[in-house]
Amino acid sequence: MASITDYGSLSSIDHGRELRKAVIAATVGTTIEWYDFFLYGTAAGLVFGKLYFPNSDPTTATLLAFSTYFVGFAARPVGAAIFGHYGDRIGRKATLIATLMIMGIATFLIAFVPSYDSIGIWGGIILTILRAIQGIGVGGEWGGSVLLSMEWSRSGQHNRGFLASWPQWGVPAGLFLSTIVMLGATALSGDQFLNWGWRIPFFLSIALVGIGLWIRLGILETPVFQKLLNDKKIERAPIVEVFKKQPKEILLSALVRLGQQSQFYIFTAFIFAYGVGTLHLSRDFILAAVLVASCVSFVSIPLFGHISDRIGRRNMYLIGTVVCGLFGFLYFGMLDTAVPSAVFIAVVLSLIPHDMMYGPQAALIAEAFTPRLRYSGSSLGYQFASIIAGGPAPLIATALFAAYHTGYAIAIYLALCSVITLIATALMPDYTGKDVSTEYDA
Template identity: 65%
Template structure:
């Protein structure tokens, strides 16, 4: 209750927005300036948060099994390390529930600042966790607690960052492109995390296992300070400001969205299966598979993932833009098919053990992912009515972490241990793709429709009907 009391009184919360009724309307130039600020703030903020999250993912596959489970069989140690890794995904729906509530109650901006601080401080603390050699199993326990806090932070981050950008869009025709920029934070965070690990790995050499791996976690505190400064200098979104002025703020938005739009929450989670599970196989499990099974160098795998992340700098906003042209649902379904097919191509290439083909496969693996991830932010967020949007979009998005992202490396490790072939993992990816394809087919498509009005009752869009069944 003290937390609820504190966040509701944050001084950077629901300030009067210039677009709010009763205030002086923003000029077109000022509105564009605010849109640019919101997009930049959201993108940089998500980049920092995903740097923190992916840093843990990268180091898990390279280091944690050896340092925190040294007495286990190598395969068992890897499974144990990925179990801690999965805790972050289990925590993400918890973060979505907590911060979705406050995002719809006190505003997008205040909530985003709290999630940034929570995530950053937890990541910084990882640098100080003693290993098994120092405190035994308690090192793994501390990692688990910090990973859970990380998951709570990132669970509340996504919804706010997407809405901060999308709800400042002045027209309906480019929401997919605008909302894709917070998604850009994922490859940017992945790139920076892998770049820092690669640089420290080369700099520290044999000392990487002792102290080198801690340096990237220490650096996160600098990034948090930068992100905090940027987020403090943006305004609340005009859609939330309007809801506040019209006194349409729900007392319990999370419970209300579960009651009113349960189908949209479930479909949003299932639609992410083809995006999230393969992504963590291609960016986290790949280190274990590449180094321990294919016997290629750690630095080669890091470099390949870096190159894949750079390619996504272009492909994520590109496919977000394409979704504005051909429709969110159509773009998403095409992406799901591409993901299902490419898994087989991927393992055919990497299993050759050719460094050139391995790098090519890793780089190309994130192109089908971008076909989903580019339009995904708008596709999911548009499905929920304004006053419940932070809660609904966050919960639907983060529930996929429990059924897709978190279990994916564990499932892949178990499948490979039993079948001894990467094609078993490719079949798993294909199953995820089919589930997402069917879920996307059942979702509504709000491309180019007005989302500034409430559309879950008769006072909303009228002919659009309930949010689950738009025209």
């Protein structure tokens, strides 16, 4: 196997092998981390309000549960800053090993947090702290995983959108795993699930972390980062430098995610509270629908990443933004019928418009930043969206429905997010097909 300093001597066969290993390591790692992250969202919609905020009315308890959920999003930019710094200083591989360990340990410990009945409000406080640690881990994970895949693409190859979409594929894979394990846990009786059954999926996460570490320890550093080392172009303070050099790209990266991320967390987290609490459908029915939706994304995410290599990253993203902005009205129109078949179809279809954006998104954002600042810049831009989009989306949706008693109020909110994203995407640079291995921030 080639050493870390002889990338130039890699044959096409060796390079292809290392590329596959990097893509697999990035995808498996993100799958595990998103399994951990989604478990919390599902549990927040199903049990955390009852276990940790039992003295509140149902709506307030749900809001409080999603508030702890939001903490994980607020912590993501912190993780992006910390691990972005080290990702641009010591490399993509070492940083990704650290993020996986942090995320996995925090998730494992959630399985042991006592409920309100045992230690009062301290249960909610401990839960919130562990959620923040989860968010820090995820905040550093995304940028490194995308770069691990994308930066192994040879200059001149027109497949970066496809390669970078595979870490994105880890999201529906993590959603699938978390949903199917939670579905198995809900097979227990109501009291058993509420008392201890929901803890099993969190406990099992430690085994997945061990698998992810084993895979990531066997990969090489990316050729792009090794070139930075060889050329002595490592920045001492990449976070500071990226704010000086590319502030516009950071802001636009956050805004292009607004329409995508707000929809995703309403479609995959808020739907549990809405479907069970408002539509009075069974939690297993909603879990099954989300499970099927995640399976559809297995195909649609890499498909739209591939299409972006053909028609341009920005063009694909603009199309997806328009479709997403309109789909919210159809989605809530079908949900509000409360007809199980219509609800099931709406949930299953919901991630396709989302994936039209999510597939090309990784390459669109990562390519916008020059190599020596790429981990920091892409991570910060991507994770700042968590504060304005993913984190508050379930909270805003809950508040809007409580105020207006119609899902169309939430659809209007999603449409407004899409309008902002449409403008930001039009201003975003597009590096489809261009060389992104050399510095281009001058």
